[in-house]
Amino acid sequence: MSKFVKFSKLRSTTDSTFWAKFVELKIDKFKLDEKSISIWGSYGLQSLNEDNSNPLTLDFTSFNEDLETVDNSLSVLCCGRMINTNTFEAFRQINPEKFIDSMGKDVINSIQDGTALQSPWKLSLFLVLAYSDLKKYKFYYWVAHPTPLKLPEMYYEESPKSINEEFAAKHVEDLCQGFLQLDSRTKNYFTVLLSGDKMTIVDLAAGVKAINTNSEKQSQSYNEIYFAFYDPCATSNPGWPLRNLLCLLCWHCPTYYFSKVIKFISIRGNKTQKSLVFALKSKQYENYKCERDSLFLSNLVGWESNLNDKLGPTIVNLSDMMDPTKLSDRAVNLNLKLMKWRLVPDLDLEKIYNLKCLLLGAGTLGCAVARILLGWGVNNITFVDNSNVSHSNTVRQSLYSHQDAVKHKHKAYAAKDAVLNIRPSINAEGVILHIPMPGHVVGESMLDSTKKSLEKLEELVENSDVVFLLLDSREARWLPTVLCAAKNKIAINAALGFDSYTVQRHGTRNFTNPISPDLETRNPRGMDLGCYFCNDVTQPGNSQTDRTLDQQCTVSRPGLSQIAAGLAVELLITLLQHPLGIEAEALVRRDNISPSDTDLVGLLGCVPHTIRGSLWNYDTHLTITHRFTSCTACSVPIIAEYKNRGLRFVLDTCNVPNYLEKLSGLEQILKRPDLDELCYALDNTSDDDEDDKKI
Amino acid sequence: MDGPGTITWDEFLENAERFVEMSCQISDGWELRGDKKVPGEAYVARKQKQYIRSSGNSINDRPTPRYSDDSADDFDFVLKQDPFEASCPIEWPLVTEHHVLWSMSYGVPILYFNGWKSDFAGINPISMEEAQSLARNGELKYKDLSQAIHPILGTPFLHLHPCMSHELLQMTSNSKNKLVSWLSTVAPAALNLKLRCEYCQLTI
């Protein structure tokens, strides 16, 4: 054989528990200390996959101080040193060749001073150079198995043999038993002596002594001597650990080393059953002493290659596993993904996740809507409210606790804190804002605050994709309705009576078209659908004074808000997943729905315009309100006036009686002789036989 | 459900305990988890990390280097040439987790499993498609591999639908340990799970 012996490199693997423990120690114990720390590493003897390398494993026990806590019969235990730099810069600036030379010096020392003879695990020293970004749970680490570079060349005296070829069956069994009985550190390196029929296992010191005594006495106290090492590699080459064993023999028995055939047992497999026997002989050197000296003066090598097969650190991001916020995130997303995988493969979860939702009102409806949005994985929620949590709220408004009521917290803030408690990674905001309302007179003293409120509300609507109208009075919904129409945002409206509810999407507004829509269309599109105010023949006013409507006392059956909130969010999600989006045709009659009618049926089914229901008879109707050209909130003249005059317009609606009726043309219509006919036209699209009591 | 092609909870548990005893003897890492007193609440599990080499099928395709990011490029060192370093086949880690549960509604064992092509459970998971193509390539031609929530842990796992288990259990009716017989048949469809040959002794 002509080629000199080469050695297979080692691999190591870190368990996530290694890093978890490290983070804990770094914070509590090491702090900013950059000194090297002692750690353990082990090769497990449980592996089934004996055709591939057995990696050196680092886990949470690596940091244990007592040997007893890591010693076990099912592993081969190695000692290591770890250095963790405090900064990324320091990590980058470490020269790996200098690092291994200085940190690996212990291997050379332990050979030269002979301590490795009794403590063979000193030969399998490993080094870890690391930097950990504790905030991001990102770890950079690089493991080395130091060994001198200038090894005397060794040649195969014969082909490697399996232990079954080399030994009698009895000795194969003896070797297995002997190996398993060694303590976990001594399993690294040991000596096997065959004398007569007897196989004995002794330590390296005894092996070296036997060789040196023999060479003096010229007679052998044994038939055959083998130096054994645990070999985690699985190639035909001997593994890396043999290099330091060769160095040890070269130092302690040089004559033997440079002149004799030396037999090595590479212990492989969990019960030595895959072990190989190598018979090696050194190249003939003219001056072997010189070789020996240069070996121990040489640089050290042994850095591992990373998984990209490059010489460099492994970089691992464990934030998914260690950051509790991310853990919760993963669980939420997985649940939704399951729905996607199993039921609706085309579901666009990304769109839902990125949706920016503005919740106007953080009462019973606001709380319930927020919780359902969380369920869908919506990641951006802003609450707007101007009231505080009171003791009567907590049992009905599902985001608030007793403590919130004790502290009299602002609902907007308490709601924000509650959703953050449920899902820490969410973008939640709370804004305290009083929404200007028509008929609620704004005096001089309130001018400034009204101006600020309007500006803030405009900004919030502008920055949202969807606005939920969940306020507790009809007139409070007016300005948001105007803003949504003017800024072309999706508006979802939900309102409660005592035992009845209305949930609705507002239509889209095209301001160049003042003509009435075709009232005969069976399923009108989004552009022809009305808003909350479209079938009103009076302008919204101060309900606190005229009390004609029921908004002032909004006591509802407790289950009602959950029903309405559920419908409101599902209505939104259905229209988002509809190919026409907000323009989707409105569903009215449930018979004869053809799944192939893609203008009507989307991914999650149909999108009605208005859902009205009652707990009195458990009835649900789908109704339609058409766009009304004289609507007090969304008609062309109103929007044009808002766009022209802004704050002045809003102040006029608050302060000037019947301003909106005049502006929208409603006043003209009310004076028309054919009013009854018109009202009929407005109403007949609804299947609702009940009076159209506004709820 | 009982009758041919099913296994009772008591039998499952008894088989499982034999199985874990054997695993203890040969130290290959299977353990019994959960509450044995409640039917369906205990299961046999093993988590394993191993190194694998490319051999053409998809599980062994080199993982996209999820470990690295842009900063990895800064760290490609050229170090001293080492003449004694042997060239090695490229290997990478694969973490697998296999759980054998008992399904009360089907009266059969069910295999739940997950795999990650990385050092860490949770990072770089094997996709359902990869697992499916592996299962289809196997001898069983197991088609019903899908994602499901682990009934005890509540987290997503891959699993083999129990419908085929009735047939398999019927074929193993002479076995002294139906669980082992069944598991050794379905194991290859679950990320090439291998059972040590010692378990065979339990069935005769």
Ligand SMILES: [Zn+2]
């Ligand atoms: Zn309108």
